[in-house]
Structures are given as structure tokens and as C-alpha cells.
Amino acid sequence: MKKFAVIGILLLSAMLIMQACVEHTANPDDTYDFQTPPYFPKIVSPTNNPLTKSGVSLGRMLFYDPILSQDSTISCSSCHNIANAFAEDKRYSVGVGGATGDINAMAIINLAWQQKFFWNGRATSLEEQALGPINNPLEMHETSENVAAKLSRSKRYAPLFKQAFGSANVTPEMIGKAISQFERIIVSNQSTYDKFYEIQEQAFTAEEYAGFRIFFTERGQCFHCHGANGTLLAHNLDTIFRNNGLLTDQEMIGKGLSFVTKKTTDDGKFKVPTLRNIELTGPYMHDGRFATLAELMDFYSSGIKQNANLDINFTKSPERLEQYGGLGLTSIEKQQVIAFLKTLTDTAFTHNPAYQNPFKK
Numbered sequence: 001m002k003k004f005a006v007i008g009i010l011l012l013s014a015m016l017i018m019q020a021c022v023e024h025t026a027n028p029d030d031t032y033d034f035q036t037p038p039y040f041p042k043i044v045s046p047t048n049n050p051l052t053k054s055g056v057s058l059g060r061m062l063f064y065d066p067i068l069s070q071d072s073t074i075s076c077s078s079c080h081n082i083a084n085a086f087a088e089d090k091r092y093s094v095g096v097g098g099a100t101g102d103i104n105a106m107a108i109i110n111l112a113w114q115q116k117f118f119w120n121g122r123a124t125s126l127e128e129q130a131l132g133p134i135n136n137p138l139e140m141h142e143t144s145e146n147v148a149a150k151l152s153r154s155k156r157y158a159p160l161f162k163q164a165f166g167s168a169n170v171t172p173e174m175i176g177k178a179i180s181q182f183e184r185i186i187v188s189n190q191s192t193y194d195k196f197y198e199i200q201e202q203a204f205t206a207e208e209y210a211g212f213r214i215f216f217t218e219r220g221q222c223f224h225c226h227g228a229n230g231t232l233l234a235h236n237l238d239t240i241f242r243n244n245g246l247l248t249d250q251e252m253i254g255k256g257l258s259f260v261t262k263k264t265t266d267d268g269k270f271k272v273p274t275l276r277n278i279e280l281t282g283p284y285m286h287d288g289r290f291a292t293l294a295e296l297m298d299f300y301s302s303g304i305k306q307n308a309n310l311d312i313n314f315t316k317s318p319e320r321l322e323q324y325g326g327l328g329l330t331s332i333e334k335q336q337v338i339a340f341l342k343t344l345t346d347t348a349f350t351h352n353p354a355y356q357n358p359f360k361k
């Protein structure tokens with residue numbers, strides 16, 4: 001009997017705690033009204049981190065605040081610059097104390113629709129991803145526990161965490177949740193391409209339209225990997241990691257998805273990034289090897305490395321690959337694709353007041 005009484009009390013207290021959490025997050029005045037474009041796919045929102053006004057606003061402050069780094073010199077925005085659609089115009093980022101890695105910073109665009117993060121996919125949620133750079137010695141060189149302690153002591157932040165998550169005793173989990181909420185509301189859908197997509201063909205010039213045709217047909221192959229329903233221009237939702245022939249058999253060992261899965265068949269498979277705002281996010285590829293879209297188009301046209309894991313969309317026309325070393329596009333076709341890619345530039349996005357540095361007056 002005694003045993004049951006203990007279990008009963010445990011259950012009751014668990015229910016009370018859950019109730020308290022539910023009551024906190026369910027404050028209707030604090031619900032963030034996230035309007036997603038009607039022609040985008042449906043989002044799978046995490047149930048354990050619903051968007052709230054207080055959470056999004058706190059996440060935005062944290063994103064722009066160097067308090068997250070060891071010596072208070074580096075914020076997320078140091079490497080994810082809004083003018084570059086939250087990517088960076090340098091090949092490699094510089095972290096605390098001048099440390100550099102050999103990986104190009106990724107853009108933060110429409111991540112609410114994505115499930116795998118980093119070029120090799122090693123983070124499976126934004127909540128988890130956000131703590132990565134804080135703990136990375138090449139980036140913010142801190143520990144998330146330290147940052148949590150700093151924020152709990154902060155007169156500015158403690159009350160904001162209390163408001164957003166019900167406690168001023170900040171945990172790394174709360175930091176990850178707040179930053180992810182801000183990242184989820186970062187949406188780009190006001191480019192020329194969007195006007196075109198919503199059935200206004202006249203939104204494109206003849207050159208842009210020709211590039212669009214190459215992109216979405218077998219001539220260019222691009223849509224097989226970057227299509228995603230024609231709207232996200234990121235990886236297709238089923239196939240996220242692809243080998244696009246950037247590396248040789250030797251160079252690709254242990255790089256890309258195989259870093260996570262340890263399978264040699266995943267060597268050289270990288271996350272297919274979004275092409276939205278691509279004009280603003282160069283240099284290009286995981287190692288930032290191409291400074292311009294012209295160099296990148298030369299690669300797809302004649303520079304593809306025929307490694308063992310090269311994607312079927314390139315190997316299915318072996319004669320073309322053999323003859324040209326790639327898609328064999330003419331210089332006019334390359335220009336047309338670039339013109340099309342530039343229709344994805346969204347200046348309403350880079351000027352959106354909701355995404356700007358909240359500390360700048």
C-alpha cells in the first residue's frame with residue numbers, strides 16, 4: 001500500500017509540474033503569430049518549444065550579443081551577417097582570439113522547414129545547433145554552462161528568461177530554445193522569384209526565364225537536388241545530403257555525412273543548402289572555394305570530380321560527363337542560370353526590421 005501511495009504522490013507532483021509548464025507556455029497574449037507563406041510546405045514545429053513573443057525577442061538579443069563568447073568579442077552575428085543573408089562574405093570565419101576553421105559559414109534562411117543542420121548534418125535540431133558554436137573553440141570558445149551562469153547573473157537577461165521560460169535560473173537548454181525561436185521566424189519569400197512563382201510570368205526577364213528553364217529541367221539538373229517543392233530552393237525534403245563532385249576520392253574520406261554515419265558510401269555528401277539570396281552569401285560551397293557564381297557555374301559545367309559517390313543526377317549521362325567534365329553548359333547558358341539565381345535575392349529580407357540588431361539605435 002505504502003508503495004502505491006509514494007507512486008501516487010510522485011505522479012501527482014509530476015502532473016502538477018507539467019501543468020505549471022503548460023500554463024506558462026500557453027499564455028495566449030505571448031503567442032507569436034508566425035505567418036508562413038501559403039505556397040511553402042507545411043512546417044513541423046517542435047512541440048517542446050512553441051514560438052512566443054518573449055522567446056523570439058530574447059533569442060534575437062542573444063543572437064546579436066557577444067556575451068555568448070568567452071571574451072565578449074564574438075556574437076552569432078559576427079559570422080552570420082544580415083547584409084549577407086546571415087552568411088559571411090569571408091571564406092573562413094574568425095572566432096575568439098583570431099581562431100579560424102576551414103568551413104564557410106552557412107546562411108540562416110527558412111530554417112523552420114529544415115531538420116538537419118551544419119554542412120555534414122551533425123545537429124538534428126536548431127535547439128541543439130545553437131549551443132554548438134558557443135562550445136566550439138574555433139568559434140565562441142565558451143561553455144554553455146558558463147554562459148548560462150553569466151546570463152542568470154545579468155540584470156538585463158534574468159527577467160527576460162523568467163518571462164519567456166518561467167525561470168530566471170538560466171540553463172543551456174533555455175538559451176538554445178530562445179535562439180532557435182528567433183532563427184525560425186527568419187523567412188525569405190519576397191524575391192522576384194516569389195512574384196514569378198505566384199503566377200506572374202512577366203516578373204522575369206527573358207534571360208532569367210531561360211535560366212529558370214535550365215535550372216528546372218534535365219539540361220541543368222539543379223532542381224533534382226535544390227528543388228524542394230519549387231519554393232524553398234533547398235534540399236528536397238527526402239534527400240538532404242548529396243555528392244555534387246566537389247572532392248576527389250582521396251579528398252572526400254571522412255568528409256560530409258560520413259563524419260556522422262561513418263559509412264564510406266556517405267563520403268563527400270553534403271547538405272544541399274538553400275539558394276535563396278545566393279547572390280549575397282558568397283563565397284560558395286562548404287569550404288568557400290568559389291568566390292563568384294561564375295566560378296561555381298564553371299565547376300558544374302566542366303569541373304565535376306568523378307568520385308565513387310558522385311550523385312546519380314550527374315552519372316546518369318556518362319557521355320556528357322566524359323566529354324565535358326560536367327553539364328557542358330554554353331557561356332550564355334551559364335549566364336542565364338546566374339541571372340535566374342539572382343532573382344532569389346530578397347532585399348525586403350535583409351532590411352526586415354524584425355531581424356535587425358536590437359542593440360543598434
Ligand code: HEC
Nearest residue numbers: 075076079093094095103104105106117118119130133139
Ligand atoms: C566564428 C564564426 C561563427 C559563429 C560565431 C557562429 N557561427 Fe554559425 N556557422 C558558422 C560556420 C562556419 C557554420 C558551418 C559549420 C559546419 O557546417 O561545420 C555555421 C553553421 C550554422 C548553422 C547551420 C545552418 C544550416 O543550414 O545547417 C546555424 C543555424 C548557425 N550556424 C547558427 C549560429 C548561431 C545561433 C550562432 C550563435 C550562437 C552561431 N551560428 C555562431 C560560423 C559561425
Ligand code: HEC
Nearest residue numbers: 220221222225242244270271272273284285286300311313
Ligand atoms: C547532385 C545534387 C546537386 C545538383 C544536381 C546541383 N547541386 Fe548545387 N549543391 C549541391 C550540394 C550538395 C551543395 C553543397 C556542396 C558543398 O558545399 O560541398 C551545392 C551547392 C551549391 C551552391 C553553393 C551554395 C552555398 O551556399 O555555398 C550553389 C550556388 C549551387 N549549388 C547551385 C547549383 C546549380 C545552379 C545547379 C544546376 C546547374 C546545381 N547546384 C546542381 C548539390 C547539387
